[in-house]
Each structure stands twice: as structure tokens, then as C-alpha cells.
Amino acid sequence: MSNLKELLYQDIIDNIKLFGSWDKTKRRWAKILKRIPRNSEIFEAYNELLSEQKISRNLEIEKSLKIKQIRTQSGVAPFAVMMKPFPCPGNCIYCVQEQGMPKSYMSDEPAAARAKLLAFDPKIQIEARIDQMEKTGHHPEKLQIIVIGGTFGAYPTDYKKEFLKTIFDTCNEMSFEKENPNGRDAINPVSTNKFSCHSRSEFCKEKHQDRESIEIKNSQDLNEQAKYKVIGMSIETRPDWINDEEIKLLREYGVTKVQMGIQAFDDEILKKIKRGHDLKAVRIATAKLRNAGFKINYHFMPNLPGSNPQKDITMAKMMFADPDFRPDTIKIYPCIVLPQTELFVLFQNGEYMPYDDQTLAQTLIEIKQQVPYYCRIDRLIRDITSNWNVAGTKMSNMRQLIQQKMQKQKIKCQCIRCREVRENAKLNSDVKFKMQKYEANQAEEQFLSFEDSKYLYAMLRLRLPKENEMTKVFPVLKNAALIRELQVFGKQIPLTEKTEDGTQHQSLGKKLVQKAEEIAKENDFAKIAIISGVGVRDYYRKLGYKLEETYMVKYL
Known part of the structure; x- marks a missing residue:
């Protein structure tokens, strides 16, 4: 890193324009380093030079080095944290159960792969994600935590509480370390900052005593003043697991958004896929959550057994025409045939056939046109690798294809995501x-x-x-x-x-x-x-x- 830092420093003081030609710069540096440096390494060297006060801040360099700039262009830094595997109460015919993973999640999906590698430990997941985002040029100070895994309500209460408390604790402890990089020597003894104790261990001891026994409320109180603030938190669940007691717990945990797997707006289809709940449960859960102030996300699955393109479009219309539904955000996951599922058997027997890519794309375009101004489409496709995808679309860039088709057809989507100001x-x-x-x-x-x-x-x-x-x-x-x-x-x-x-x-x-x-x-x-x-x-x-x-x- 020292050599890379020296190369960067020399180019900056020589006033060489870097940000317009990083490929050319990297190739020049590679002759000395014997390898091509990554953006994250260059950004780390840049930050070290800043902290050493050897250079002044350069916004053009920061912008050009930032990886996946869209991640924080909605005004927040969203990232997922996965809970450990636990038995799912559902028996849906399309869901796969990979050993060692929460049901419906596969270990080669990015967020799932990270979680499994880190033994589903929320502390290590948070540390890794914040560190990664900072090294790639982001400022993850307004964190929108997305807790994923199985049905949240089905997990043991003690585990849920400790999992979410650990998220707050980790953000708090990392904030302390960021503000006090030299430990005791960096502390002003008369400071009133909540994080002004002498070391990470003393931080936990002074403020919390025994970390395992801390009430989540204390962790939340500390997070109000932390550098890494949890400004929103969502969980995944089923509508039939929402009741008054669960909603009260969600508020105690700091949850602000609830994602519910609805999948279809047709009781016959719900019965056919063995979803285990009906639309009445969706209406009740939505009303309770909305009246408690939660933001509501629906998961919707076109191309399910018993449906067809026109029925999918009709169900999308119903989702927003019926005032008992009208979600704030939606995730659209077209059905995919996965191995070791009941749907796979139907597919093998010729009783189910997914749409071809053109039919799916046009169906999704029609669905997007039903989404009103007050709703955001968080996801339009689920990127499942070829290791698992037996049948169904394999186009990971389906969203981009749809946008191109809509532009050619002069169709505009009015959902929030398509109108966000961003860059x-x-x-x-x-x-x-x-x-x-x-x-x-x-x-x-x-x-x-x-x-x-x-x-x-x-x-x-x-x-x-x-x-x-x-x-x-x-x-x-x-x-x-x-x-x-x-x-x-x-x-x-x-x-x-x-x-x-x-x-x-x-x-x-x-x-x-x-x-x-x-x-x-x-x-x-x-x-x-x-x-x-x-x-x-x-x-x-x-x-x-x-x-x-x-x-x-x-x-x-």
C-alpha cells in the first residue's frame, strides 16, 4: 500500500489528471507495482493521504473512484444482513431448502454468500459491509438495514432481539472507533459525547456492563448519537404471522418497514402453490401495519402455476385498485423452477411451463404501468444463478431490457424509483x-x-x-x-x-x-x-x- 500511496501522492502533487483516465493510470502504476490496483485500494491510499494532511480533498477523484454509485443515490446506504437458518412455517411449492441456508435463499447469491461465509454473525456482517462501502467511496452514515432470512416472526424471540441489538451495538462500537482511532489518547476527558470512553472494551463496559444482557433500548439510545446511524430497518415475514403482539415487538426492535410475501392476489393460486394463507390475511395484516405507521412492501410473483400473463396484469391492477392493499413499495420476483421442489416435479411432468423471456418482459412492462406515483419498485427480478435455475428467465439484466423496450415504446414508469433525482x-x-x-x-x-x-x-x-x-x-x-x-x-x-x-x-x-x-x-x-x-x-x-x-x- 505504501508504494501505491506514494504513486498517488506524486501524481496529485504533479497535477496529473487522474479521474478521467484511471485505466491508463493503473496500467502505468502496474509497471511498478507488478499488478493492477483496485479502486478500493486507491481510495484507501487517498484517504490515508487526506488523514495525514498531505493532500486536499478532491471531489472529482472521490466520484470517479466510487464503485456502484447508485447504492447511495437514494439518500441512504441500504444493505442486507442475513439471519441464520431456522425452520420455515411455509410449504410453498416453489421454495428450495439448501442445507445450511434459510429457506428460499441460495448460498451463491451475493448477500447470502457473504452471510454464510461470516457464519450469519450480524456483528461481522455489519463490520464487513460498512468497511467495504467506505473503501469504495461511499459514506454509510445513514444506514437502512434490511434483515433477511426466513419468516422473521417464526424465529425465537431471544434470537431476534439479540440479532437486532447486535446490529445497533456494532454500529455504535464502530462509531466509537472511527471517532477515537487512538483510543485513550484521543479522548477529551471532559467530553459529553456518548462515545467518549477510553477504548472499545471500556466503551462496552462503561456504557453497557455485560453486552449479552443489555436491553435493546440502551443500544438504540446510543445509536441516536452514533456516526453510523440506523435510520431505517426492515424485516421479511408472512401476512399470517402479523398480529398485535408481533407488531408491538417490531416497534420495540426499531423496525420501520415490513416486507410481506404475498405472491399472488388470487385465492385459488395461493391454494395451488400451498402458500398457507389467503387474501383476507393480507388485508388484515396490511391494515394493522399501516395503522401502526409502518411502511409496507409486498413481494409479488408473476408466472406462478395457475396464472398467465393476462391474469398477472389483472392481479397487479387489483393490488393498487383495491384500497385494502396499495403497498408503498413492491418487489417483483417472476417464478423460477428450482431443483428439489414440488414445482420442479410439475415442470418435469409437463404440468408447468414458465414464460419465455419476451413474454415475461412484456408482462413486466404491463405490470410496471399499473404502479402508481406513491409506490416504489424495489426489485424487478431476482438474480438466481444457473447453478439453481432449472427453468425461467436467466437474464440478470432483465430490468435494463425492460427499460430499453419502454423507451422504444415511449412508455414511462411513474414509480418512485424511476423518478428519484439521484445524480x-x-x-x-x-x-x-x-x-x-x-x-x-x-x-x-x-x-x-x-x-x-x-x-x-x-x-x-x-x-x-x-x-x-x-x-x-x-x-x-x-x-x-x-x-x-x-x-x-x-x-x-x-x-x-x-x-x-x-x-x-x-x-x-x-x-x-x-x-x-x-x-x-x-x-x-x-x-x-x-x-x-x-x-x-x-x-x-x-x-x-x-x-x-x-x-x-x-x-x-
Whole structure:
């Protein structure tokens, strides 16, 4: 690394333009290093030179070295953490059970492979992901944790609680180490920072005593002031595993988003695939979660046995036409035939045949056209390797193919993901406040946003429930309007920084919250309750909110 750092330093002080021709630069360096350096290595050398104050910060170099820039262009740093294998309560005919893996996950999928290699230890997974993102030029300070694995509710309570607590603990401990790289010598003895103790071990001892016995609430309290803040957390489950007790636990754990495997909006298809629940369970679970303020994600599977392209499109229409559904985000996973499954037997017997790629692409285009402005398509395809894919699409770039086809057909998708501002994040006079209304689960939802004719810059989901059944679980929600989500899009930047033309830290979120408060007051609500991620609580405190029953609450 020292040689690489010296080469980088020499080029910078010689004012050689690096970021426009990294391939050429790497080949020149390779003659000395006897190998071609990776971007992550160059970025690490660059950061060392910065910390040694040998160079000034160069945004062009940082941008050109950043790998997979899209990862943090929605304003947050999302990444998955996988739980260990545990028996699944479902018997779906398409699900594979690989030994040593949670059901439906395969060990050669990227997130699953990492988790298995790290023995499903949440601590090591978090450390590895944060380290990787920083080495590739990202600033993972606003973490959106996606907990994946089997049905979350089916895991033992003690394991779930310890798993999620460890996520907070690891973010806290890494924050301490980042802020105090030299241990005791780096500490100001009169500092009031929650992380100002003398070493990682003393941090755990002073603040927590025995790590295994710490209540998750203490870990969450510390994370409010951490460098690596958990600003959102999602889990995967089934609608028939959602009840009042489970929802209360989810809030205690800091969960803000729930992903539910729905798969089909047809009871006959659900029965045929042995899903184990009906649409009534979906309606009940969705209403309970929405009235508790959660953001809701549906998993939808076109091309299931018993369906066809037209029925898939009809079910997509139903998902958004029926006010009992209307998810905030969706993941679309076209059915794939996997070995050692009941579906594989049907395929072998000629009783099931997946769509060809052209039929699937056109079906997905039609489905995308049903998705309204308030919904985000998180995933459009699941990338399953040829090691497992017996039949079904093998096109890992299906999303790009569909985008190209839609452009040729002059079709625009209005989902949130397709409108996020991302790298085009420059505020201008055309960006206006917009309010749109729709009904969901017997209450009015308002989608408040800042957008122009092309891009979405910021959004807030406001719910105005006339009566809220979840007040029996959370009394604080009585006569409260709910903010279920607030997000500002565009490239994520460190919390301490501000850009002149970007969208982050420009008060767009604050303005949307103020608008929501005005609307709630006009509709005679006594207060607003926000299902805040743990790491965003301090942001809301500055706007006059206080923590009550896991919600950030402000009386109007």
C-alpha cells in the first residue's frame, strides 16, 4: 500500500489528471507495482493521504473512484444482513431448502454468500459491509438495514432481539472507533459525547456492563448519537404471522418497514402453490401495519402455476385498485423452477411451463404501468444463478431490457424509483411542493413531495386515520396523524456536510414535516406520531418532537 500511496501522492502533487483516465493510470502504476490496483485500494491510499494532511480533498477523484454509485443515490446506504437458518412455517411449492441456508435463499447469491461465509454473525456482517462501502467511496452514515432470512416472526424471540441489538451495538462500537482511532489518547476527558470512553472494551463496559444482557433500548439510545446511524430497518415475514403482539415487538426492535410475501392476489393460486394463507390475511395484516405507521412492501410473483400473463396484469391492477392493499413499495420476483421442489416435479411432468423471456418482459412492462406515483419498485427480478435455475428467465439484466423496450415504446414508469433525482440532484426554481391523496385501509393517505416535471426530490407519507384500531396496542396513537415515511433523494453526503446544489441537508425534509403538521391541524388531529428510525430521532427532536412509546410525537 505504501508504494501505491506514494504513486498517488506524486501524481496529485504533479497535477496529473487522474479521474478521467484511471485505466491508463493503473496500467502505468502496474509497471511498478507488478499488478493492477483496485479502486478500493486507491481510495484507501487517498484517504490515508487526506488523514495525514498531505493532500486536499478532491471531489472529482472521490466520484470517479466510487464503485456502484447508485447504492447511495437514494439518500441512504441500504444493505442486507442475513439471519441464520431456522425452520420455515411455509410449504410453498416453489421454495428450495439448501442445507445450511434459510429457506428460499441460495448460498451463491451475493448477500447470502457473504452471510454464510461470516457464519450469519450480524456483528461481522455489519463490520464487513460498512468497511467495504467506505473503501469504495461511499459514506454509510445513514444506514437502512434490511434483515433477511426466513419468516422473521417464526424465529425465537431471544434470537431476534439479540440479532437486532447486535446490529445497533456494532454500529455504535464502530462509531466509537472511527471517532477515537487512538483510543485513550484521543479522548477529551471532559467530553459529553456518548462515545467518549477510553477504548472499545471500556466503551462496552462503561456504557453497557455485560453486552449479552443489555436491553435493546440502551443500544438504540446510543445509536441516536452514533456516526453510523440506523435510520431505517426492515424485516421479511408472512401476512399470517402479523398480529398485535408481533407488531408491538417490531416497534420495540426499531423496525420501520415490513416486507410481506404475498405472491399472488388470487385465492385459488395461493391454494395451488400451498402458500398457507389467503387474501383476507393480507388485508388484515396490511391494515394493522399501516395503522401502526409502518411502511409496507409486498413481494409479488408473476408466472406462478395457475396464472398467465393476462391474469398477472389483472392481479397487479387489483393490488393498487383495491384500497385494502396499495403497498408503498413492491418487489417483483417472476417464478423460477428450482431443483428439489414440488414445482420442479410439475415442470418435469409437463404440468408447468414458465414464460419465455419476451413474454415475461412484456408482462413486466404491463405490470410496471399499473404502479402508481406513491409506490416504489424495489426489485424487478431476482438474480438466481444457473447453478439453481432449472427453468425461467436467466437474464440478470432483465430490468435494463425492460427499460430499453419502454423507451422504444415511449412508455414511462411513474414509480418512485424511476423518478428519484439521484445524480441529477440540483435544486432549481421548477421544483414545487405537491400534495396527492388516495385511500388505503379505510383512511386517507397523503403523498407530500417536492418534484419537478421529471424528478422526485423528497417525499413524505402522511396518514389521517378516522379511527385507529392500533390505539389498543399503542395508546399514544389516539387522535394522532401518522408520518409513515420521510425521505430526501439524491447522493448521500456525510451528516456534517452541505452542498450548494444538491438535495441533501437543504431543509426539504423539514419543510415537508411542517406541511404535514399544518394538514394534520386542519383535520383536527391533536398530534402527529412519526414511526422514526432510531438514528433519526434527534433530527425530529430539533423539530419539536419527543419520544413516546417508540414514536416521535408532537402535540399540535
